[in-house]
Amino acid sequence: MKKHSWQEYQKDVADDKYYYVRSCIRQNFFPGSEAAFLNILRNDLHRDIREDAIHTSCTGIGYHSDIVPIETIMTVVARQFALMTESGYENFASSCITSFGVYSEALEMWHEFPEMEEKTREYLYKATGREFRKPRSVAHASDIIFHHRDEIASKAKYRLVNAATGEPLRGVEHIGCHYAKIFPKNGIGGAEFPYVLAGMIEAWGGQVVDYPERRHCCGFGFRNYLVRANRGYSIANSQKKFESMAPYKPDFILTNCPGCPMFMDRWQYTIAEMEGITYGADGHGIPVLTYEELAGLVLGYDPWELGMQMHQVDVEPLLDKMGVEYDPSAKFLGKNGKYIGQPLDAAVNCGCSGSSIL
Amino acid sequence: MNKKVVVIGGGVAGMQTALTLSELGLTPVIIEKEASTGGKLCKWHKLFPTLTPASEVLDGLRRRVSEAGIEVMTGRTVGRITDSGVELEDGTALACDATAVCTGFDIFDATLKEEYGYGMYDNVFTTVDLEEMFNRGEVRMVNGEKPRRVAFLHCVGSRDEKVNQRHCSRVCCITGVKQAMEVKQMIPDAEVFNFYMDMRMFGPGYEEMYRQAQYEYNIQFIRGRISEASQTIDRRVQIKAEDTLVGRPLKMTVDMLVLIVGMKAGASNERLGGCCGVDLYPSGFVRPADQFLRNVCSGSERVFYAGTVSAPKNVGESINEGIAAAYKISRYLNR
16 A cells, blocks of 8 residues: 555553453453453553453443443443542553443543533432542553554564564454444544554564455444344355455454454354365464454463463464464463363364365 | 736636736736646646537637736745735735735545545546546556546545535536546446436536436446445455445445545635635635625625635636626726
C-alpha cells in the first residue's frame, strides 16, 4: 500500500496505573492471555496495574443479544467505575473489545444525555451504596500493548523475522468490530484501518498483510453465532476471510477481540475436518494469536505458559519460523507438570488435508 | 470613466466577469494564483452534455481577454479584501473601486474517504485523474493495460456528513455519466458500472445523456453506495456495495475504480471571509446578500461574487454569473 495515513490517528493512552477488567469469555477461550498481559505489564514493563477480584462481566453479550436492557448495563458499568474509584485509579483498561465498546458507549451516552448518567448514579447508589468518578482514560488492553510496543521491542528475545531466511514474517491483523467501528476516535488508526495491531507487528519486525477481506467480520458477530441456526453464516464469514488472505501466505493472524481468535482458530479446524481444506503452508492452518500471546513470544515467554497449547491450529510452525525455543514434550503438561490431556490429530495440523488452498 | 475592478480568480467566471466589465467601459485586473488563467477547466477534456472540448471554451475566453487588453497578474494570491481594494499575500496593496470574488472551488480530497483506497491502491482514481487520461488520449491501469471493467462511484465528498460535506455538488452526476460514456468510446468492450444514490440530471440535455448512456452505451447504473474498496493480489480493486433496488449486497472486482469527487468550498473563502461583507455558509461557500435578487452581491456594496465561489455550478452557469456580476458592478460604479 502506498499510503498509511491512518498511522496519524492516535489517541492518548495512559502510561501507567491501570485498573484492569477482564473479559468474561477469554479466560475460557485463551486462558493464558490475560495472565500474560498482567505479567508483561508488571514484570517486563514495571507498570502498576490493578486487578480487582470483585469486578464482574460487563454483560455486553447480554446487551447485544437484547437480553440486558441499557439501564442495567449502564449500572453494571457504573459499578466497575466505582470499584476503580474506590481503588484510587483513574485509567480504565478493558481486556475485552465488546466491553471496551460498552464502556465507550456508556460514557458517550452520558455525555450526550446527562440525565441518563444521573439515573445510572441513582440506580447504582440504591443497589450498592456506591458512587463513582468517570475514568480519566479508557483504553483497550491492546492499546496499552501498542503504547508500550517500542519498549517491548527493546526487550525482545525474538523478533517477527524468519530465523532461517531473515525475512520479516507476514502477519494478518484482525480488529474486533467494537474496537473502532462504533467510535472511530477511540481506536488507534480510526475505523477503516485501525493501526493498533499493525503497529505491534511492524514494531516487532514483521510485515502487515493487506488483503481484500481485511475488514470483513471474523464470523463471530453475536447473532451469527449465538443463534444456533445462524452458525453456518458464521463459518461462511470466516471462510471468506481465509480464502481472501491465503494467497498472501501469512505466517500468523493477530487479533484483539475475544471472539475473533476463537472463531478464526476453531473454524479453521472445522473447515479442515468438513472440507479437507487448510489455508496455511504445507497443508497446515494459519496460527491465530492474541496480542498478549504475540507480545509474550517476542519477550521470550514459554509458549505453553502463554496457553498456546489451547489453540486448535498448532502454533509450532510459527514458533519454528521465529526460532522460539520450546519443549514439545511439555505442551500438554499443566502447571504442576500433570498431563492435561491431548486432542486427537486434526486435519488442520497434520499437513494431510485433502487440499490446501495454496 | 476608468474605474478599476479587481477580479480575484482567473477561471471561467473571473475571465467572463473581466470581459464584460471591459465591455462596459471599466478597467478590470485579473489576479490569478496559478501560472496561467483557466482554473480547474485547464485539466478538463470535454464538457457535458455536448462533449465540447474544454479547450474551445478556454481558448475563446483567453483570446478575448487578451484582445481586450485586460491586465492579468498570474502567480499572485490575494491575502485579504480591504475597504479600499485588496492586499496580496506579499503585502502589496492594490486599490480599486470594486472587487469581484471569482475564486472558484476546491476538489474534494478523496484520500479522506479511506474506505475507497484513493492514494493507497494502484487502480483507484478520481474524475480529475480520468480527465487527464482523456487528455493523454488513453485510459489505462497503472500497469499500462486497458481496463476491462470500470466502476464509477458517485457522491464522493458530497452529500456526506462524515466528511462534513453536506451539500450536493450538482455537476458530478452528469460528469460521471459523461466520463462513463467516454470510457466506452475509448474501450468499447469494457464493462462500465456507475454506483449512485440519486441521479440529479438538472440541466438541459442531461437527462437525455443519461438515457443515452444506458440505451446506447449499455452502462449499468446501480443504485447503491460502495461501502469499501480493497486491493486484490493482482492489484485490481474489489468493491462491496448494496444494490438497493433489488435489495441485495454485491461484491465485484474491477480493473479501475473512479471516484466522482465533489466540489467543496475553496480554501481561500475562509481567508477572505469575515470582513468586507464576505459571509460564509456553514458549507464554506460564500453567502450572497440574497439568493434571488442579489445573488452576485455580498454584504458590502463594493464586493461581488461570480461562479462556484458561492455554490457548485456548471461552466455555463459560472459564465452567466460573470456577466451578471459585471452588470451589478457597473451599476454600482455608475450610481
